[in-house]
Amino acid sequence: MKQKYEELLGRSITGISITIICILVFSILYFVGAKGISMFVSGDGSIVDFLTGTQWDPGDGLVGALPMLVTSLMVTLTSALIASPLALILAIYVSEVSESKLAQFIQPLIEVLVGIPSVVYGLLGLEVFVPMVRNAFGGTGFSILTGVMVLTLMILPTVTSLMIDGLKAVPKHYRTASLALGATQLQTINRIVLKAARPALLTAIIFGMTRAFGEALAVQMVIGNVLVMPGSLLSQGSTLTSTLTMGIGNTILGTLPNNALWSLALVLLIMALFFNILIRLVGRGGDN
Amino acid sequence: MSKKKLLIVILVLLAGGLSYLKVQANNEPARQKITIVGSTALQPLAQQVALEFQKEYKGAQVNVQGGGSGTGLSQIQEKTVDIGNSDIFAENKEGIDAKKLTDHKVAVVGLAPVLNKDIGLKNLTSKQLADIFTGKITNWKEIGGPDLKITVINRAQGSGSRQTFEEAVLNGKKAVNAQEQDSNGTVRKIVANTPGAISYLAFGYINDELQAANIDSVAPTAKNVATNKWKIWSYEHMYTNGKLNKVTKAYLDYILSDEVQNGTLRDAGYVSTKQMKVYKDKDGNVHAKKS
């Protein structure tokens, strides 16, 4: 009797907790979704303009979000492109190459870097990278490149840490078997370890991209916030998140300029879901 | 089972203690709390004044929050706060029913064009200024400066500073697509560090790291704002909705008192409303003040 009662208690407490989490997720999806499409539903802005237009001035009814979308993707992809190889090298070093003091030191160092708040990275960008870019290329120093530098630095620890976990998860006997067959260490790493860890490594990269895509303040501080199609890495730009952060306080809830910003939030949400699905697909690829 | 009993005793004590505290808090000599939300530009002033106010007016508690003019107007319209700060007339913000709100103009803020020091120019004509911000002039040498590309730094769309500046300078023309920054502090940092940069700042933020420019040989001073010889200025509004409670009224009285208007307000770089010889309506037309 007592057991049954305890069992019921346990089941209900844990069940309620998980239900609360689910309710939270669905209400976020619902509310951001509802706010995000209200502009299209009311007919104030068309979805075609939103996705293909290049003029953003919701006060005048211009709601082209393409420049921000492109800029966001550009900073995300570029920083992932720079951070991933570096992270892979670090991870290989820690997991495969060395057991030196340095290797033991890297992991706590990386963990501290993961924990550094993004505003601090933004501050670093403002005071170090902006002058650096200005001195090297002229202009203001505020640019997509500067944003990429900040984001690269920001996601490098995250990606590295996940990659180390991924490599370490490859069973020891894979390596010993390969080495016993006469393969060099490099061949072993390249043909066996990296192959076995591939889903985990890809997941690490996508995870880093998710972080980069959603980062708001650090990027807003250095990217320049110009609402035009980015011409090159050196041009200034404005990402979805930086536009959102800057604009939301200057708009009135329920008006077009505000709803247009919520549509940007919806795009962020959809992209987050997309990255999520990508991670699952990649992860599943490893099971087969 | 004793563990469970202990737990129950603790819970009962806790609940008892909390309700006792709650009752006690309710019996405290009513601390009257008001909340002020809105314009980030006005926030430091409102906060400083709140500090001084609380020293004078015992028992009052004033919370000042930023969030932007839009947030301030939204929230005062919803009556979720006591005062909504805004850099712009409520009438000019779409989605706000200005008739319901009472406008208290607590200060006048002057904006001045600011240049990077290396440019060396100290005076611009109003036409030059307009041409720079509409993108017609793109190099400083065109107007007698060094051979240097002009970097325009504008303020965020929908912000009060931008509206004021464009109304006074651009005459309805559209500004060139340029870098946008949301806040005075960031703008100051960028202009000070970027060769060829130009933007505009509230008087209070101008320091010797950058060059404030005269327009048509008129200097950006409080005196020139008062007579409208300097045209780029606007009000800082504190909006209230409906009947004022005691503390809100006292706070507004305090910020409008001579003590603040000639003291803290001026120290922070604002122009006192009492100094003004003219007034501006919501459409930007300037009238002589009827005294």
Next chain:
Amino acid sequence: MDAKKINQIVLTAIKVVTVLVVALLIVIIAYIIGRGLPHMSLHFLFTESEAFLAGGGISTQLFDSFYILVLTLIIAAPLSLFAAIYLAFYAPQNKLTAFLRMVIEVLSSLPSIVVGLFTYLIFVVNFNFGFSLLAGAISLTIFNLPILTRNFEESLDDIDEAQMQGGLALGLSKWKTITSIILPAALPGLITGIILGAGRIFGEAAALIFTAGQSTSQVDFTNWNPFSSDSFLNIMRPAETLAVHIWKLNSEGLVQDATEVSAASATVLVLIVIIFNLGARALGANLRNKMMGDR
């Protein structure tokens, strides 16, 4: 060239690049910490901030950062612990469970600004919480739930299956076994998980700007009654955390020594994160040793 040579060259290259990157990262950490150190003092940590004048400190911001962290953990820790227990011990292996896991994953990939805006819309505006510590804690809870849940579930999974069997064999209910045998055994892992999550909560700014607010309220550190409106314990008062303070100083700071204050605040923030990390490791190891000793 033979394979051995290539092997040698590439491994050396890996070592060189690693040393360079690590050196760069150390320089960065040293730079952030070093820049603020000259301005750091006990006075700075324990004085209230100024709106215009130089010489202000960060006492209220520092306290609020910790307070909002505690509030967040009070809400988030039990919720994610129970959710983790459900996933680890109760959830049947079926589509629904897979779906639940996916939902939690989705939550973890949401940008913090979106979570912040959601909390603003629902709790600050619709539920009329206003800018408050509570609203801030809720938004921090939302995006830390997945990480905590995952950390907790991993620590629970690490516990030997035999412990569960043992408890059940003794005639204890499953719930009793979990609470009295499994949880104590998993404690070191749980605590490490909480502390590592705490570092993330401590540094978040984007989700707080529109929920907890952007300025400190006047608080009375001698008033211990949480229902009193000027008490430092009141959870309905607005608050500015250290991370928000840094962002704010750099955008709208009128204080004369804004640069110094923001540099020193960043130093404090990073030092605290380092302490959290070292603390989590030390505490985890310590607890583990103790429990081994008990056996």
